[in-house]
Every structure is written in C-alpha cells, then in structure tokens.
Amino acid sequence: MSHRDRDHLDPDDYPVNPSAEPTLGDLIERRFSRRELLRGALGAGALGALAASPLAALAGGALPAAATEPAPEAGTPSTDPTRFAFTEIARGVDATHHVAPGYSAEVLIRWGDPLLPGAPAFDPAHPNAAAQRWQFGYNNDFIGYIPLPLGSANSEHGLLCVNHEYTNTTLMFPGLADGLTREMVDAELAAHGGSIVEVRKIDGQWQVVPESPFARRIDALGTRIAIAGPAAGHPRLCTNADPSGRSVIGTLNNCAGGITPWGTYLMAEENVHLYFSGSLDDHPERENYARMGIPGARYAWAEHHPRFDINAEPNEANRFGWIVEVDPFDPLAPPVKRTALGRCKHEGAECIVNRDGRLVIYSGDDQVFEYLYRFVSDGTVTPLPDPAEETYTGYIDAAGRVRFTPASIEARIAAARAANRDLLDHGTLSVAKLDETGGLAWLPLVHGEGPLTPENGFASQADVLIETRRAATLLGATPLDRPEDVEPNPRTGKVYVSLTNNKDRGRDGKPSPDAANPRAGNLWGHLLEITPDGGDHAAASARWEVVVQAGDPNAPGVAAQWNPATSENGWFACPDNMAVDPAGRLWVATDQGGDWSRTSGGADGVWALETDGPGRGTGRMFFRVPVGAEMCGPRFTPDGRTLFVAVQHPAADGTEAYAGFARKSTFEDPATRWPDFQDGMPPRPSVVVITKDDGGEIGS
Ligand code: FEO
Ligand code: CA
Ligand code: CA
Numbered sequence: 001m002s003h004r005d006r007d008h009l010d011p012d013d014y015p016v017n018p019s020a021e022p023t024l025g026d027l028i029e030r031r032f033s034r035r036e037l038l039r040g041a042l043g044a045g046a047l048g049a050l051a052a053s054p055l056a057a058l059a060g061g062a063l064p065a066a067a068t069e070p071a072p073e074a075g076t077p078s079t080d081p082t083r084f085a086f087t088e089i090a091r092g093v094d095a096t097h098h099v100a101p102g103y104s105a106e107v108l109i110r111w112g113d114p115l116l117p118g119a120p121a122f123d124p125a126h127p128n129a130a131a132q133r134w135q136f137g138y139n140n141d142f143i144g145y146i147p148l149p150l151g152s153a154n155s156e157h158g159l160l161c162v163n164h165e166y167t168n169t170t171l172m173f174p175g176l177a178d179g180l181t182r183e184m185v186d187a188e189l190a191a192h193g194g195s196i197v198e199v200r201k202i203d204g205q206w207q208v209v210p211e212s213p214f215a216r217r218i219d220a221l222g223t224r225i226a227i228a229g230p231a232a233g234h235p236r237l238c239t240n241a242d243p244s245g246r247s248v249i250g251t252l253n254n255c256a257g258g259i260t261p262w263g264t265y266l267m268a269e270e271n272v273h274l275y276f277s278g279s280l281d282d283h284p285e286r287e288n289y290a291r292m293g294i295p296g297a298r299y300a301w302a303e304h305h306p307r308f309d310i311n312a313e314p315n316e317a318n319r320f321g322w323i324v325e326v327d328p329f330d331p332l333a334p335p336v337k338r339t340a341l342g343r344c345k346h347e348g349a350e351c352i353v354n355r356d357g358r359l360v361i362y363s364g365d366d367q368v369f370e371y372l373y374r375f376v377s378d379g380t381v382t383p384l385p386d387p388a389e390e391t392y393t394g395y396i397d398a399a400g401r402v403r404f405t406p407a408s409i410e411a412r413i414a415a416a417r418a419a420n421r422d423l424l425d426h427g428t429l430s431v432a433k434l435d436e437t438g439g440l441a442w443l444p445l446v447h448g449e450g451p452l453t454p455e456n457g458f459a460s461q462a463d464v465l466i467e468t469r470r471a472a473t474l475l476g477a478t479p480l481d482r483p484e485d486v487e488p489n490p491r492t493g494k495v496y497v498s499l500t501n502n503k504d505r506g507r508d509g510k511p512s513p514d515a516a517n518p519r520a521g522n523l524w525g526h527l528l529e530i531t532p533d534g535g536d537h538a539a540a541s542a543r544w545e546v547v548v549q550a551g552d553p554n555a556p557g558v559a560a561q562w563n564p565a566t567s568e569n570g571w572f573a574c575p576d577n578m579a580v581d582p583a584g585r586l587w588v589a590t591d592q593g594g595d596w597s598r599t600s601g602g603a604d605g606v607w608a609l610e611t612d613g614p615g616r617g618t619g620r621m622f623f624r625v626p627v628g629a630e631m632c633g634p635r636f637t638p639d640g641r642t643l644f645v646a647v648q649h650p651a652a653d654g655t656e657a658y659a660g661f662a663r664k665s666t667f668e669d670p671a672t673r674w675p676d677f678q679d680g681m682p683p684r685p686s687v688v689v690i691t692k693d694d695g696g697e698i699g700s
Pocket of ligand 2: 255256347485576577591
C-alpha cells in the first residue's frame with residue numbers, strides 16, 4: 001500500500017468485533033419516547049417523511065401512540081428557542097477557516113512551531129526528529145486547559161495540554177517518491193504524543209509563553225512512560241527491552257482525553273493498531289490482536305524499529321491502547337499508563353467528580369460496533385486548596401520541579417497531589433448495555449465474576465484489562481455506532497455520547513439497527529444523552545435517549561431528527577469531540593472524514609447544540625475548518641470567553657470531492673496551504689483561539 005493510500009483510510013470504519021451479531025429483538029420495539037417526538041424534528045411533515053424512510057420499518061408500534069401527542073409545527077419558529085445568540089455561518093468548504101460574525105479566530109500554535117526553550121525554527125524542507133522533539137507536534141486533537149496557578153479559575157493564563165494523534169506522511173514530507181528513510185520515520189514518531197504549552201492573554205491577545213518552564217513534549221520516540229495498575233508487570237506486557245512490563249517508550253495515537261481535578265492530563269490511545277506490522281499466524285496474541293485490528297500496518301515503523309513488528313516483539317502491542325496520565329506540574333515525572341481503565345481504542349477520558357467524591361471517567365471505544373466504558377475510582381478525590389481563598393503561585397525551580405509560594409501552603413498542595421497520584425490505579429471499569437426501553441446497565445469488568453474466568457481465558461484482572469473488548473462482549477455489552485467523545489455536563493449531571501457513524505449497521509449481515517443505534521447504513525451519526533440514576537455517576541444504571549439523529553433533515557432517506565428551529569446550516573453530520581461551556585451548553589465538533597461530500601456537502605466545524613428546554617435538538621453553526629481538515633479539541637476557559645479548537649490534518653480528507661482541486665493532496669500539491677498560505681509551506685495542523693470581539697462570553 002502506498003503512503004498516500006495509507007493516509008486516506010479511515011481506521012475506525014471496519015468492524016473487528018466478531019460477536020456483533022444481529023441482536024434478538026432487533027427491528028421490534030423501536031423506541032421513540034414522547035419527549036423525542038415533542039422535541040425532535042418530527043412534526044406532521046417530518047412524520048410523513050419518516051414513513052417513507054428506512055426508519056419507518058423500524059418504528060414498529062411505538063409511533064402511532066406517541067404521534068397522538070401534539071406535535072410542533074414544521075418550520076423555523078419566530079422566536080429563537082436556544083440560549084445561543086450568535087449569527088451562524090454558512091455551510092461550505094474552501095481553503096480557510098471561518099467563524100461567526102463578531103468573533104476572531106487566530107492561529108495560536110502550529111505543527112513545527114518551537115515549543116521547548118532553544119527549539120529550532122520549523123524547516124518544512126527537512127522534518128526531522130531532532131527538531132521535532134522540541135517543537136509542537138502533528139495533528140493536534142484533544143485540548144485541555146489547566147488554569148495557572150493550579151487549582152484556580154484563571155481564564156487568561158494557563159497550560160494547554162494538546163494531543164498529537166497521528167501523522168499524515170504524504171503531507172508531512174517532501175520527496176516521498178524515494179521512500180521513507182529512518183530519519184523520516186523517527187520524525188513521525190517524534191511528531192506523535194502530546195505538548196504542554198503555557199499560554200497567556202496579554203492586552204487581549206492570546207500568545208504562547210516563550211521559554212516556558214512548563215513546556216514539554218511527550219512523544220513516541222523517546223519518552224519513557226511508566227505502566228501502573230492491575231496489568232503492570234504482567235508477563236503479557238513484558239518485552240526484550242522491558243522485562244519488567246512496567247516501562248514503555250512512547251504513547252501512540254493520542255486522540256481525545258481529559259483533565260483531572262488535581263491538574264493532570266489524560267491522553268487516550270486510540271488507533272494503536274496502525275503502527276504494528278507482521279503476521280498473526282501462530283501468534284500467541286492472535287485472538288487479542290485480531291480484535292484490535294493489529295497489525296494495521298499503515299506506517300513503515302517496523303522497518304526501522306523492530307518493536308513494531310509483532311513477530312519480533314510479540315507483546316509490544318499490548319503496551320498500547322491505554323489511558324496515559326501526565327502531570328504537567330512535575331516535568332521530571334514520567335507519564336503513567338493507567339491500566340485499570342482498560343485497553344481498547346480509547347477515544348477520550350473525560351472526568352467528573354461524583355457526588356460521593358469518587359472520580360468517574362467516561363470513555364468511548366471508537367470503532368464500529370464497539371462499546372461505551374465507565375471507570376469509577378475506589379478512593380475519593382482530595383481537593384486542592386482553593387486559590388480564591390488562599391493565594392498561591394506555582395513555579396518550576398532550577399531542578400525542574402514544581403514549587404509553590406507561599407511556603408506555608410506548599411505542603412498542603414503537595415499532600416493533595418500525592419493523595420490523588422495513584423487514584424486511577426484502583427477502581428471499577430464497567431461497560432454499557434443499553435436496552436430497548438431507554439435503560440442502561442453498567443456491567444462491571446471484574447475478574448472472576450460472570451464469564452470473566454479462567455475457563456474463558458481470563459486468569460487475572462490483568463487479562464480482563466488487556467482484552468477489555470473480549471471481556472465486554474462476554475458480558476453482553478451493546479455494540480454502538482462508533483463511540484467517540486463522551487462528555488459529562490457538570491451543570492446538569494447528564495452525559496453526552498457522540499456516536500459518529502457506522503455505515504455497516506444493518507448491512508452485509510452486520511448487526512441490525514436497534515433502539516440506541518436506530519439507522520441502517522448510518523453515515524451521519526447521532527448523539528445520546530445519558531441520565532445517571534439518582535444523579536449518581538457511580539450508579540449501576542441510567543437512562544438514555546437520542547438527542548439528535550445527525551444529517552440533513554430535509555434529505556430523503558436520511559431520517560435525521562432535529563428540532564424544527566434548526567436552520568439549513570444548523571444541522572451537522574458525524575459528531576465527534578464535544579465541549580460544555582461554563583453555562584452548561586453543549587458544543588459539538590465534527591469529523592466526517594473523507595465522506596464529507598456525501599454526509600453534509602460542507603467542511604467540518606463546531607456547532608452549538610441546545611440540549612435543554614423547547615430548543616432541545618437545535619444546532620447552530622459557529623466555526624468551520626479548511627478543506628480536508630477535521631475539527632478537534634474544543635475547550636473553553638473557565639470564564640467562557642475563550643474557545644480553543646484544534647484544526648487537524650488540513651488538506652487531507654476527501655479532497656477528491658473538492659471542486660477545482662479534485663485529487664488527493666501531497667506535500668508538493670496540497671488542497672490548501674492553511675494556515676500560512678506560503679509557497680513551499682505545507683498545510684499545518686494548528687490550534688486556533690476564538691474570542692468574541694466585544695470580550696464577552698462565546699455564544700452570548
Ligand atoms: Fe481519533 Fe475517534 O477520533
Ligand atoms: Ca476524535
Ligand atoms: Ca474522529
């Protein structure tokens with residue numbers, strides 16, 4: 001396979017779950033709650049369209065009963081039912097980005113920009129590891145914001161924690177015709193991982209703080225990462241380079257993530273299969289690796305680094321697919337892979353402190369027909385001192401360690417940080433089973449319980465965690481339409497789940513639509529809302545319902561569901577990353593991949609989505625990325641006046657459908673040279689900072 005072809009495959013788009021058989025009860029008891037009918041785009045006209053759509057066949061007997069309820073009139077109401085006051089932009093696709101009128105969207109940091117003190121300037125003609133390890137990485141995805149000082153709500157000075165998910169070989173290197181050299185492969189490894197970026201708003205302008213002591217790169221080439229939790233040290237995690245099974249070089253495919261209440265940064269390892277090559281014939285991890293799509297062999301890394309050859313190093317791939325915790329306040333401490341949270345293709349790891357003080361982390365496993373997970377810590381979170389009551393400042397001392405002044409409070413901060421340090425090593429991982437009546441059961445993945453026994457190949461909890469997917473299947477988890485970001489809303493206690501798409505649903509013998517995945521050939525995705533029972537995120541059960549079925553509400557056969565107040569630009573396709581603003585409102589970023597011309601006809605972006613009141617299910621378009629890019633990482637400052645977004649892989653996806661270009665992009669011939677627009681400069685993934693021109697809250 002050419003490098004060009006490798007760059008244009010969607011790694012989440014094919015099923016590896018062999019147990020995702022059609023479910024008993026598929027096609028019956030299709031659930032449309034009364035609430036959905038009242039709030040969805042299911043007025044009389046829409047119901048007519050539904051009857052002609054494939055969805056009608058699934059509606060069963062539920063629709064007539066619900067349809068007796070008064071339905072809203074079709075069309076846009078004269079009054080805005082949402083809490084969003086901005087003027088939306090128009091759907092479309094072109095070479096650059098766009099934001100709503102009255103807002104500014106400025107590039108803050110780009111791939112290759114110097115990050116660490118003394119880093120060299122970006123040289124597009126010669127990407128190399130020595131420079132890259134000191135520079136901002138490729139394909140920014142997750143963005144976390146940790147206010148400075150730690151524990152404060154400072155919205156004008158903080159640390160951005162940014163994931164670098166993967167590299168686009170064909171857009172990154174000139175002269176690929178001669179093949180990939182070791183130097184190029186090493187540059188790719190160095191461009192993965194994450195960056196800690198100190199940022200500050202000065203005179204109304206956000207800027208990267210130069211020579212910051214917090215600045216840090218985590219990469220796949222040289223960063224030593226500890227392995228902790230129940231699977232640490234297990235023989236299946238031991239390699240020739242690490243016979244202890246407790247230390248690994250690098251982290252891979254860091255997609256979304258989370259920020260803990262104690263100021264650490266969680267990186268989710270997603271499509272880790274892409275980096276491994278070799279054969280599964282007679283392989284000791286054959287079934288396990290096949291379930292993860294290993295070896296994916298999209299990259300040429302194994303040619304130069306034998307640990308990525310699953311035959312040369314049979315266990316290395318078991319050391320990826322975890323959640324990684326990074327402490328930005330201790331640059332000398334290695335990041336830690338927290339195995340208690342399971343191994344799969346983790347999309348993200350968003351956190352919420354439960355009412356009993358335990359930390360709850362939600363994570364989707366992003367592949368078609370995979371599952372939704374939840375981790376609940378055994379211990380409770382020890383809060384940091386409140387800087388609103390006790391003024392303190394953190395700094396990095398000459399030895400590279402974080403310190404706090406005044407000294408009188410330093411011991412308390414250190415004690416709180418120490419108390420939380422290994423909180424994620426002890427807890428319960430569960431997987432979601434969603435039933436046809438809107439109920440959700442969290443099924444614990446605990447060794448020795450139910451089918452998770454030696455008879456099924458699970459000799460310990462380590463085995464359960466290494467093969468999280470297989471364990472979840474045995475428990476009867478519900479296969480979903482690619483669970484991407486999972487975002488708890490701290491204001492309401494509800495949890496939003498992006499199910500980005502699944503064109504295989506109901507096709508070629510694959511599982512049929514069911515209540516939680518209601519469309520066959522689901523190209524457009526949908527959003528679920530989960531309401532934990534009793535407001536308890538650790539409860540064994542919850543309720544779920546569909547908020548929107550994405551796609552064009554006016555297109556025949558799409559069976560989209562939106563609030564009728566949604567305009568022609570307000571609907572989106574393929575929800576992915578999300579953010580909740582300080583007012584508790586939801587914002588959704590999209591990733592249509594190479595299918596954008598089919599799924600919406602326009603570029604990805606950020607849409608505000610009303611989830612409450614009469615406007616529930618109304619979308620409004622706020623920001624748009626340049627051609628070929630995906631929208632990642634939306635993150636608000638605590639005051640809601642700044643929104644950071646990550647523009648990932650500009651010029652990469654679906655440029656064959658870009659009018660006037662109509663071909664795949666390369667370094668020499670990209671569909672856009674965003675954001676620099678200079679000859680010879682390739683497109684560069686970048687973080688963009690959005691502010692309102694009058695200084696107000698975003699969306700106000
Ligand atoms: Fe990396 Fe599932 O997006
Ligand atoms: Ca994503
Ligand atoms: Ca995605």
